[in-house]
Amino acid sequence: xxxxxxxDIDSGFDFLHKLLFNILLITDGRTTDIxxxxxxxxxSLQVIRQERLNEEQTAHxxxxxxxxxxxxxxxxxxxxxxxxxxxxxxxxxxxxxxxLMFETIVAKQEGIGKTISTFGLQTSRKVVDSGWSNDTETVxxxxxxxxxxxxxxxSRIPYKKYSIDxxxxxxxxxxxxxxxxMILHRWKQVRNENxx
Numbered sequence: 205x206x207x208x209x210x211x212d213i214d215s216g217f218d219f220l221h222k223l224l225f226n227i228l229l230i231t232d233g234r235t236t237d238i239x240x241x242x243x244x245x246x247x248s249l250q251v252i253r254q255e256r257l258n259e260e261q262t263a264h265x266x267x268x269x270x271x272x273x274x275x276x277x278x279x280x281x282x283x284x285x286x287x288x289x290x291x292x293x294x295x296x297x298x299x300x301x302x303x304l305m306f307e308t309i310v311a312k313q314e315g316i317g318k319t320i321s322t323f324g325l326q327t328s329r330k331v332v333d334s335g336w337s338n339d340t341e342t343v344x345x346x347x348x349x350x351x352x353x354x355x356x357x358x359s360r361i362p363y364k365k366y367s368i369d370x371x372x373x374x375x376x377x378x379x380x381x382x383x384x385x386m387i388l389h390r391w392k393q394v395r396n397e398n399x400x
Contacts (some may be wrong), residue, residue, distance in 0.1 A: 211253050221387045225362045229334040232366065234317045235380060239280065241291050243390055246283045249315040252353070253277040253343060271299035274310060276346070279353045285393070288354040289386055293344045293379045300375030316368070316376060328369045336360035337381075352381055359384040 223311075228238055230371035240247055252395060257273040276294045281287065294316060298306045308319050320327055344350045352361070362382045381388075 206313070211326055212268050219316065221264065225384075229362055230331065230379045232329040232331055235290075236280065236315060236317045239386075243282050243285070243287070243289060244393075245285060247280045247289060248283050249278050249318075250281055251276060251278045251312045254310070254312060256352070258361070271297065273297050276309070276312075276316075277344075278315070285389070287383070287386065287389055289383055291354065291381045291383075293350075295345050295377040297373075297375055300370050301371040302370070316378070320368070325370070329366050330369065330374075331364060331366045332377075333365040334363065336362055342381060345377055354383040355385070357384055 207334045215336055224242060230237060231238060236247060254274060254276045257275060274296045276292075277297065278291065278292050278294070282289060296306070296316075301309075302323065303322055303326065306324065307317055308314060309316060314322065336391065338360060338385060339352070342350055342352055342363075361384050363380060364382075365377070365379045366377040
């Protein structure tokens, strides 16, 4: 293989890498569906932390709602590869969710997107912010520093922040950090499969 051919392959991969992440960052559809398609495997949810906010934490949100708020921190993992695909923080307001959905989320039974799909709920999603962050700049929904559960990387980390609205009210806020190495990981899987 010539140096030019290698350069062309690298340029093509860089273009594909940016294109796929740009699709993830702007879509207002179910991100999990896109991730499963990209990775060619189902993903499973692992809840790292889930807790009810206290009154002081709720006051920082500027909300005077009596219904409980919950914070859930989770990761999505490839079911076959065990590759950590994303690290997610969700803020859930029970007042704006159907009770059965809220109970399912609190019981940690399923991911939020899959729960919405299972119950056939009508929702809309609004992307509030998206972009690329350095590993040292990752924060949660309350702007507190956080450590991501995928391997430290020198690459910038793509993220997307959005709301899931039930009717006219945002019942869930989500912040998703995507593993910047997942496209390379999938590329290597395909190459290995083709060499067998």
